[in-house]
């Protein structure tokens with residue numbers, strides 16, 4: 001199999017070292033492609049290209065409306081090539097075809113959404129005195145670095161590339177080593193859509209090599225990172241040395257809070273959906289279920305019944321639940337089952353590998369009961385289809401438990417009482433709150449980001465543009 005190439009300065013090229021690595025389908029262990037193992041030398045070239053593009057007269061004179069046109073064209077091309085992109089994403093991540101289809105459409109939506117705003121990034125005039133015109137310019141930062149995780153490869157690459165490009169930055173993307181394929185295809189689409197050379201560069205490689213080199217590069221102007229708290233900490237440290245701003249999206253331990261007065265049928269369906277989407281490998285997964293004690297056992301049974309119906313399988317067969325991304329991640333999930341056993345928690349459902357499905361990395365949908373709030377099971381991001389259930393006796397206690405982790409990404413509230421809904425929404429510490437839904441379709445328009453260790457900076461929506469621009473104040477004194 002001929003290795004793929006990376007995309008630097010508008011050209012497809014091998015890595016400087018000539019090394020590459022295999023990417024596999026986690027449902028079958030089949031090798032899909034050989035991918036360049038980019039490292040510091042390639043990152044240096046990519047940043048140099050992005051810098052040269054950013055400083056070029058061509059880019060300075062590029063009309064914002066033309067950036068918007070290119071982005072509309074990218075959205076069109078993503079949709080035109082969607083069948084191929086869906087297949088590629090499914091094979092690389094193992095995720096069900098239906099989920100990959102959503103991801104590809106959302107990627108197109110990011111470009112479409114920010115295309116519309118490329119020529120509407122406005123400054124303001126500030127009244128000072130009659131002989132001074134004071135105004136602000138919202139300018140691009142320069143070269144933006146994008147370190148992308150493996151759970152939503154094309155969606156998350158698009159999520160930050162689109163606003164960065166709309167605002168006039170040039171970019172270097174480092175996809176995750178487990179799932180590099182759709183980022184390379186996205187680069188090809190950007191090229192086809194007419195992005196000027198050097199404005200987008202994609203370097204595949206390992207986190208400890210290419211990722212670390214990109215985070216530590218002195219000539220980047222911003223880093224967007226999505227992934228683990230530990231790696232986010234390393235990225236932030238590297239950025240601190242060069243005084244570079246970061247946007248960190250570091251996952252969560254998000255609760256669904258279910259009150260006895262909720263539409264329980266509806267809530268039970270959403271609770272399941274929010275934990276099994278992408279096999280629980282979702283930063284905003286609803287991984288804690290907080291249930292009012294009066295309905296604790298009946299509601300937990302409803303959730304269990306819904307979860308029992310789910311089909312685990314290879315993404316290409318479009319099951320409800322696909323595989324875990326890698327052996328490393330699967331072992332990590334298994335280590336939490338050992339914690340459950342040690343703590344004498346009750347595994348109500350699942351709790352082990354799903355070997356009958358095939359030789360991929362499959363894990364059964366799992367529910368764990370009898371967990372204390374300070375248990376690692378209730379505190380840490382497991383990143384698998386593992387739901388932990390906890391009872392509460394009052395809205396106050398529900399909020400206390402909801403806020404009792406280091407994270408704060410999303411909260412789901414299920415109640416028919418508007419007062420209770422507002423009260424809880426006002427008191428939980430999380431970047432998003434959903435009442436009687438979870439995710440609201442995952443919209444690109446909604447501000448998204450974490451409180452506390454879930455990270456900082458905001459993505460999606462118009463809010464994201466603030467993180468890809470900087471404000472210059474200009475004061476002009478005039479007289480005749």
Ligand code: NAD
Pocket residue numbers: 147148149150151174175176177205206207208210211212213215226227228229231232234235249250251252282283329332381382383
């Ligand atoms: P990770 O944080 O190590 O990897 C995410 C990205 O960072 C990848 O592109 C990786 O190549 C890169 N990276 C790794 N080390 C780097 C470094 N030193 N400098 C710069 N970039 C680096 O995540 P992981 O090890 O693949 O997964 C571990 C855990 O992280 C998961 O179990 C889950 O809890 C969490 N995670 C969260 C998300 C999310 O969406 N928030 C996504 C993936 C993983």
